[in-house]
Amino acid sequence: MxxxxxxxxxxxxxxxxxxxxxxxxxxxxxxxxxxxxxxxxxxxxxxxxxxxxxxxxxxxxxxxxxxxxxxxxxxxxxxxxxxxxxxxxxxxxxxxxxxxxxxxxxxxxxxxxxxxxxxxxxxxxxxxxxxxxxxxxxxxxxxxxxxxxxxxxxVNQLTVNRSGLEKLGLKYPDPEWTWADLRKTAQDVYKKSGGKTYGVDDGGGSTLQCFEIFAREKGQQFFSGDGKKLGFTADTLQEWWEYWAQMRRTHACPPPAVTSAAHNDLTKNAVVIGKALFTFDSGVYGAGGSITDAQLDFLPTPQGDFSGAREGNFVNGxxxxxxxxxxxxxxxxxxxxxxxxxxxxxxxxxxxxxxxxxxxxxxxxxxxxxxxxxxxxxATADYISRRVSKATDALPAPVPPPQGADQIWDLLFQSNLAVAFGKKSIKAQLGEFFDQAAGILAK
Known part of the structure; x- marks a missing residue:
């Protein structure tokens, strides 16, 4: 198929x-x-x-x-x-x-x-x-x-090329890992592979498996309860994009050409083509099986490593x-x-x-x-759902996405790509993103 x-x-x-x-x-x-x-x-x-x-x-x-x-x-x-x-x-x-x-x-x-x-x-x-x-x-x-x-x-999780990680002699991450742990592991992959493999695909434009979790860890939803506006701040998105800009500079994630090529095409996903060992794109393994020969495993989306970080993951249906x-x-x-x-x-x-x-x-x-x-x-889904159910600081599950959500999700992806290619600075793209998102939700 x-x-x-x-x-x-x-x-x-x-x-x-x-x-x-x-x-x-x-x-x-x-x-x-x-x-x-x-x-x-x-x-x-x-x-x-x-x-x-x-x-x-x-x-x-x-x-x-x-x-x-x-x-x-x-x-x-x-x-x-x-x-x-x-x-x-x-x-x-x-x-x-x-x-x-x-x-x-x-x-x-x-x-x-x-x-x-x-x-x-x-x-x-x-x-x-x-x-x-x-x-x-x-x-x-x-x-x-x-x-x-x-x-x-x-649940929101990463798909991992476990066999590739083991070949490099790297330890499998603890499921309670943080964004800092992801950065360190991804940098180690690039170094251990002699620059042949990046750690994780670029998550700067990924919504649910990535940014939404990060925003929720800061106590912010992606959309407001009434769906008429965004629920996160410009400071949160700026911090997010700065994290991924550093990931690209240190070769922890692939260059933007790899990210762009994989847009809408799982066959070009960084893990599938052997360019990375971690991916936020859970379509690599699903009911139809795997589209890579690598031995796959799964990890929860990383947790916040800043003061006051909350449980960001959630269970959907x-x-x-x-x-x-x-x-x-x-x-x-x-x-x-x-x-x-x-x-x-x-x-x-x-x-x-x-x-x-x-x-x-x-x-x-x-x-x-x-x-x-x-x-x-x-087992990973069970682990995450149990952790979420026990969390006392987790936000409610997100409200069903409002009309125009698909446009905003794609806008986030394209905005991150514009920054990655050097077409826009992070601050310039922030203003453009929030202006366009407000227009979409106002329709």
């Missing part, structure tokens, strides 16, 4: 997921059907993903139909590219699906437009969310109402299952949501294909069938 993934997809859940790669590459649309209006005798369900995810959904839904022969299901599925364009077209034409896989980065926009059905009246009745944490459910909650059931735990408000089959859609949330056969069929399973019950059910890399991935 292809591995070119839109940058916003990698940033989503929204977001900086440990399983961002599970969201699938650029695949051709599969199956037939046009939505709720085409087959009145069947519930219509749609999702995006890889071929492996398609097969798992189909297998699980076949099991559901055996248990509920009175509920027919018409399935449509495709890659991420064009998925929401098609959804919007279906909404406009009155043929929206009854049940759909929803992006945590977009749930707020669709909920506030009245497209999605509230699920609260079903919770504790036909929708069993036992084992789902409040923090996790926040990923599908908009303005106090639940509009989507999270499929898994998404992988992808969501949502029902459309106009559907006449919301109750039946909820039964399917409940099936994927709690049924052992569905949990085993989906494995890690929609993220690290959201409950301890689900994680225990699939653990025996995982390969070593999957086990390391899940």
């Amino acid at each position: 292809g591995h070119q993934i839109p940058r916003r997809t990698l940033f989503r859940t929204a977001s900086g997921l440990a399983v961002a790669g599970a969201l699938g590459g650029t695949l051709a649309a599969c199956a037939g059907g046009t939505g709720a209006g085409s087959r009145s005798d069947k519930l219509t369900m749609t999702w995006w993903g890889s071929d492996d995810r398609h097969a798992a959904y189909k297998k699980a839904l076949a099991q559901f139909r055996e248990k509920h022969p009175d509920i027919g299901i018409q399935e449509t599925y495709q890659g991420y590219d064009g998925y929401f364009d098609k959804f919007n077209t279906n909404i406009a034409g009155g043929s929206a699906p009854d049940l759909l896989q929803m992006d945590t980065a977009l749930v707020a926009q669709y909920a506030r437009k009245g497209v999605l059905a509230s699920l609260d009246s079903y919770v504790g009745k036909s929708l069993d969310l036992t084992g789902f944490s409040k923090t996790l459910l926040a990923a599908g909650t908009v303005d106090g109402k639940l509009y989507g059931v999270p499929s898994g735990i998404g 992988g992808v969501l299952l949502s029902a459309t408000r106009a559907s006449k089959r919301v109750a039946e859609s909820v039964q399917i949501m409940d099936f994927f949330a709690q049924d052992p056969t569905a949990i085993k069929d989906m494995r890690l294909l929609r993220g690290i399973p959201p409950t301890q019950k689900a994680r225990s059910l699939i653990s025996a069938g995982l390969n070593d890399t999957d086990k390391r991935n899940m």
Whole structure:
């Protein structure tokens, strides 16, 4: 399958997921059907993903139909590219699906437009969310109402070429490492490799896996609670860009040409092409497997090493299952949501294909069938989620991103690149970034 993934997809859940790669590459649309209006005798369900995810959904839904022969299901599925364009077209034409896989980065926009059905009246009745944490459910909650059931735990972490690190004789970092530790380790990689390999890809323009965590460590969210403005200060972004400018000067991260080439193309990621040993781009390893032959491992995003630093990581909901408000089959859609949330056969069929399973019950059910890399991935996610749940100073999980968030995420990436190429000074780019971001959010 292809591995070119839109940058916003990698940033989503929204977001900086440990399983961002599970969201699938650029695949051709599969199956037939046009939505709720085409087959009145069947519930219509749609999702995006890889071929492996398609097969798992189909297998699980076949099991559901055996248990509920009175509920027919018409399935449509495709890659991420064009998925929401098609959804919007279906909404406009009155043929929206009854049940759909929803992006945590977009749930707020669709909920506030009245497209999605509230699920609260079903919770504790036909929708069993036992084992789902409040923090996790926040990923599908908009303005106090639940509009989507999270499929898994998404956390922010680095993917590591562990075999490459061991060949250089370098110690594997402690999971409680800091930004200073990352800088030291990355510099050591460059020195030990004789200048052949950089430590980590340039994170100056990475949002969720990188900068958002740094801002949260300073007690600042990426977006304000109402989504109408940025939640972090210019001083915080300046400090961030200065950190990465030093990383480039000391060869701890690659030059901007490598960073630019990898934009929207995982096959050119610094770890994949052997130019670095650490990456913030978790799409390098996901439900479709690895796109590098290196032995991979995973580490939490570094912690703040300044006075008053808070826990910056957070847990989000992988992808969501949502029902459309106009559907006449919301109750039946909820039964399917409940099936994927709690049924052992569905949990085993989906494995890690929609993220690290959201409950301890689900994680225990699939653990025996995982390969070593999957086990390391899940163990790191477990470690981070436990740490976040114990933290007394952590900010609430971010609100669902507002309209225009994708433009701002890309603006951050391009702004860092402008500084890296020497086209703009950090201070000049700061002013431009905040001016443009304010204009985007004001629309």
